[in-house]
Amino acid sequence: MQRKRTVRTVSIAEVDCAACPSAGRCWGELRLPIEGLRGRRAAVLERGEPLLRQGERTGTVYMVVNGCLILRESLTNGAQRVAGLSLPGELLGIEGYARGEHPCTAQAATEVSVCRLNLAAPGSGQASAALLERLLMKYAMQLERVAPPWAGLSAVERVVAFIENYASRAHVSRAPDGLFSLPLTRADIGSYLGLAPETVVRALGQLSGERRLSVHGRTIRLSELQPASVSPAA
C-alpha cells in the first residue's frame, strides 16, 4: 500500500480501563462495572500496516481504541475481498482465539491504536468470568457486521455456497448417497441470499444440468465434483 514505511517504535503500556478516557466507548454501552479491567495498549499502527494476518496462529484478542481497520480475506480461488471493518470499541481477533487461526487479515485504514486484552489461553480456566461476559456481549453486538461467505458471487455460486454451508452445518454425510432435505422454500432461500425465488429455481436447474447436484423438490444430493472455479478478480 505504501512504498516506504517508517516503522515507528511503539510504547507498550499497561492501561487501567477505569482511568482510560476511551473506556466508555470500549465498555460503556454494556452498563457493567469496569473495575479491574485492564488492557495493554499494544500498538499504534500506521495506515497500511497489518495487525493480524490471515492464517496466523495467535490467539491474541484486541480492542480497537482509535482508527479503522479493514478486514481482508483471500479466497481459495485467489481472489481477495473486503470482509468487514473494525472500528473503535470493537473486538478483533476472537475468531483466532476460538479456532486457532485468523480467517482474515486486519490492515490499518487510518492510524490505529489498539489494546491487547489479558485473555488466557483457551481451556486454561484462567480468564475471569467478568471479562468473558463482557467479551461475549460485546461480540454479540457486533455480530451483524461481517460480510457473508457468498457476497459478490453470482446467483448460481451463491446457491452452491448456501447449500454447501448448510450441508456442512447440518452434518450431512456426503457419501455414499448423500441425500438430504433442505427445509426451506425457494422463497426463503432467495430471501436469505438476496435473490428472487425464480432465480433460485433457475440456478438449481442449471446446477442440475451441469451435474453439480441433483434436485427433487427439497431433496438434494451434492456431487463429488468440485465447485467450478470462479474467475479470479484482480
Add this chain to the structure above:
Amino acid sequence: MQRKRTVRTVSIAEVDCAACPSAGRCWGELRLPIEGLRGRRAAVLERGEPLLRQGERTGTVYMVVNGCLILRESLTNGAQRVAGLSLPGELLGIEGYARGEHPCTAQAATEVSVCRLNLAAPGSGQASAALLERLLMKYAMQLERVAPPWAGLSAVERVVAFIENYASRAHVSRAPDGLFSLPLTRADIGSYLGLAPETVVRALGQLSGERRLSVHGRTIRLSELQPASVSPAA
C-alpha cells in the same frame, strides 16, 4: 405457516451434557472438557412454531440440539427477510442476552429440540467462567453465518446502509455539520458490498443528486433526510 397447530406439551428436563449423546455436536469441536455443563431440554417445537420473537425482551440463550430454525427479520419499511439459519450445535438468543432485545424471530423449519442454558442475568456475576468461555468460542465460530444488513438491497441502498452503518459505528455526530471521512477506496467499498467500484461511484453520484448526502472525495455529509422508502416485498 400451518393452519392448525397441535400445541404439544413438552417435557422439560434437566440434562447433563456429559451424559447426552448430542454433546459432541454441541461442545465437542471445542476440545474442552464438558464436565459440569448442564442444559435444560426446554422444548420440542413443531414445524412453523416460533421459539423467539423479534423484539422480545428475554435473555434466554438456547443450544439447538436437533432440527433447523429460520431466523426472520422484519425491516423498518415493513418488508421481511430471512436473516439466517440455526442448526444443531449452534447457539441461539445471545443477541437478546447482550442487547436485551431479540433482533429477529426464530421459527422452526423442521421439528426442533433445544436446550436452555443456565446463564445468569447479565452483570450478576453468577455465570461460570467455563461456560462463558465455551459460549464465546462457540459464538465466534458461527459468526460468519448471518446475512449482513444490506443483503437484497439495490446498489444505491447498499451504499446508504453501509455509510449509515459506518457512521453509527464510528460515532459520527450527524449534527450540526456532520462531516466525516470514510477511510476506504471506492474499490474497497465495492468489494465489501459485492459491487463494482464504478457502481459505487454512480450510487454516490445519484445519492448526491437526490440530496441524501454530499460527497467530496472521501469526505461525506449525511443529510437529515430519511432513507427513501423501499417497496415492501410480500
Add this chain to the structure above:
DNA sequence: CGGCCACTTGAAAACCTTCAACCTATGTGG
C-alpha cells in the same frame, strides 16, 4: 372438487458489470 401454496417456465425490462477512456492529485527523479 376447489382453493391454496410451492414450484416452474418464458419473455421483457431493469439493473449491474465490464471495458475503455479520461481526469486529478500525489510523489519521484531528472
Add this chain to the structure above:
DNA sequence: CCACATAGGTTGAAGGTTTTCAAGTGGCCG
C-alpha cells in the same frame, strides 16, 4: 521546476445477469 508514473476516481456505452410480470403445473387438504 518540470516531466513522468502511479493510484484513485469518474464517465459513457455495450453486454450480461437478475428481476419482474404473467401464466401454468402439481400436490395437499378441507
